Amino acid sequence: MKNYFVLFACCIPVKGHSRSTICDLQRNTFELIPNILYEILTEHAHQSMQEIFAVYDNQYNEEIQEYMEFLVSKEYGFYSNSPLHFPKISLDWQTPFSITNALIDFDEQSTHQLSTIVPQLSALYCPTIELRFFYTPTLTALTENLELFEDTAFRCIQLIIGYHHDFSAERLVKLLQKYPRLQNITVHSTPVSSINLKIRSKGIVFTNQKITSEACCGNISPYYFTANISTFTEAQHFNSCLNRKIGIDKRGYIKNCPSMNKNFGHIDDIPLKQVVENVHFQKLWKVNKDQVLDCQDCEFRYICYDCRAYVANPNNELSKPAKCQYNPYEARWEDQVTT
Amino acid sequence: MILILSMHGDLSTDLVIDWLRRYNHSFLRLDLTTFLDKSATFSLFPPALSIDEQAIDIHEIQAVWYRRTGAFSESQYFKKHQESLLPQTVRQLYLEYETLTEGFATLFHDRYWLNHPQKASVNKLEVLNIAQQCDLPVPKTYVVNTQSQLATLSKNHPLICKSIYEPDFLDVADKSYMMYTAELTPEVIQSFPQRFYPSLVQQKIDKAYELRIFYLEGQFYPMAIFSQQTTQTQLDFRQYNRNNPNRNVPYHLPQKLTAKLQLLMQRLDLNCGSIDIIKGMDDQYYFLEVNPVGQFGMTSKPCNYDLYQLIAQHLITKDSLYEKAPY
């Protein structure tokens, strides 16, 4: 009989006010567990089963055993005689980039040009960009925009566009094939219900959701929870939405995200690099969930995205996301808001 | 300046370069198909290099990272001419190309090298021999070409079979087949002809888990792979199970083992590489093989080791430390 229970290092317990989770960073899932099990798995991690039984006065041997069997059956952990061979995973998070993602909005009245934005971001080696069209651009305009990315440092482009009957799946697949950086296309405001297509590692989504303004963003729901090593470790130290993000709103103003009120100047007036280096611009990057009210007591805090644009109490910038319906103190979801 | 010899599209190279940029350290990336697909000249006496008509001051280069060779078959040149050339000509051109790239490396013979083209491919059998000499337990290993021999061996212990050279993908009619480690059950052995192509056969070790260890100049970055939960990957973790991926977690190596592995890497004259080990049900560590220029992303990510950053830092240190080469 092996004496120690060991969690796989990629399965990390996170304690909330009334219950805890095990976040599985390799399988992108989580498991809800009672806080007492959290205690066993963390405070008594290096004790043998016998020792753990004794901690609880041998009153709950069966229950504890059952918990462990459950965790083994779900492959969250295993029994071993040499637990010291299995160190914890480092929770450091590092990036070589000053900006890791950009979000650029356009509506029909927009006057800012992608041709002035793309070279500036490429010079900063920004790897990911999301182009969000609240309307339906023409195919020609789209192609012209995508051409701008040839020979740039970008690795991934995400496209959000309004529906047009011209945007057939075949047409869009052709776009994905022609532009290797283009990773996925979301077509919003479709007349039909939603369709998800996977083309190798790329994707096309047709959704009847109307993404016609930046206010569509900031939703909090288990649907958006992400449990992987890079987002989980980033969230330990930084804001899970805004860290190293740059946004340009539909009027061309540079912001932490297009939904924020505060802007750092207009794209026609100030170089992006100057904004990125501004310490005031970087301030929100460091607001992790441990600083946000309510979230700091929530068992989902490292797998949940944050939102600093729409907050529950506009007078307190550290209040929790306005669109969150979860109450960590009662472990209860209120009715979901629909946007 | 750091010289990086790689191939086009190699992601690991891109990710190390991200860090070199971040640290503001100069580098030159040379995808070795450059000599086939761009205008490129080098001179032996005095040493000089120019690419796309641009002279490169090679005295600036103090550290070289040999990531991998651009495959001849992936060059534009080969793709363009493959139809019109005789197989024999292709072979000759390939060897010309290989010799050229090896010769190019000698321009930098007195610089620091992280991995070296001459050490890029190791002989599996030789490595097992040396490992044995370093006091590392190694599964019993045979090269066999008759069914009767195989049948006799299988009476002593269960057997597995793997390639003697590096395993490769076989592309047949739009499908890609990977060579992998397979178990030789009595039924499988029964089905073989009396004589077959000489094959590497090893004693099958009942494993608790596998270790994949990235080694970088004296430092070990070990990862344990739990593949036993699903039978699909019991023998070879490369047979990946997408629905229920292996558990890959950081590992702590016992000091005795690292000392032996360190000795092995010294004997093999390798300063970087990936080592495969099986932890047996009998609690022994069995050495399997070492791969000098393998992908290390599969170790870096799950264990959060950030090996790209470490490699970049290592190269920068070496590039800054090395004495300027005499002119």
Ligand code: SF4
């Ligand atoms: S309380 Fe905070 S961390 Fe928890 S679900 Fe809501 S927004 Fe996410």
